[in-house]
Amino acid sequence: MVAQAFTVDLDKPLVFQVGHLEEQYQDWVHQPIVSKEGPRFFANDVLEFLTRTKWWAVPLIWLPVVCWCLNTSIQMGHTYPEVALMVVVGMFIWTLIEYTLHRYLFHIDTKSYWTNTAHYLLHGCHHKHPMDGLRLVFPPTAAAILCYPFWNLVKLFTTTSTTPGVFGGGLLGYVIYDCTHYYLHHGQPSSDPAKHLKKYHLNHHFRIQNKGFGITSTLWDHVFGTLPSTKTVDKSS
Known part of the structure; x- marks a missing residue:
């Protein structure tokens, strides 16, 4: 007897459901x-609150740290x-970290309950609901x-006095x-360049999700051969 495939109920908190999808996740x-x-995401209101962030919180919190x-x-x-x-060095390093995290961590294949759950929280939720502004x-x-x-990574190749500056550049990135x-x-x-980047990124969401991992630039997609074809899709309008 074949077990019935699990179905996610979108009207209920999702985080502890998605793991049950296993290989179908x-x-x-x-x-x-x-x-x-x-x-x-969660039935608990506190946990739910912690998953939602206004975009302006990022510069408000982190730019003073950069300074x-x-x-x-x-x-x-x-x-x-x-x-x-x-600052330039730090920002350059960040672009590589941005690409590496997106390609190798955010798009890791998962199958088990807990790895599916972790992936959904980390990045899967963004691909499932790409227009969720919070x-x-x-x-x-x-x-x-x-x-x-990241601070410890920067310390590996900087001096005591240059570590804060390079780290600040990366944080600005x-x-x-x-x-x-x-x-x-x-x-x-x-x-352009914003119009091109928008089309480029929406291609990653709606057409070819295993390429186009750059967000602020396409540099590392060119370097590592993950540049998608030029056909574009725009699902935002």
């Missing part, structure tokens, strides 16, 4: 529902041009956790990334 999560109304980092390197004796170079940027708590390994990502979904750019 990947197919389900990559069939987007285009609606600006996001689903409920503190850059000022720290200045106070430790570096000139403004030197700190500007640190789940387009990283919650501050999650971003703060990621700051620790993250802020630009998250704000850009929100704009690509909800903005209506009329000229």
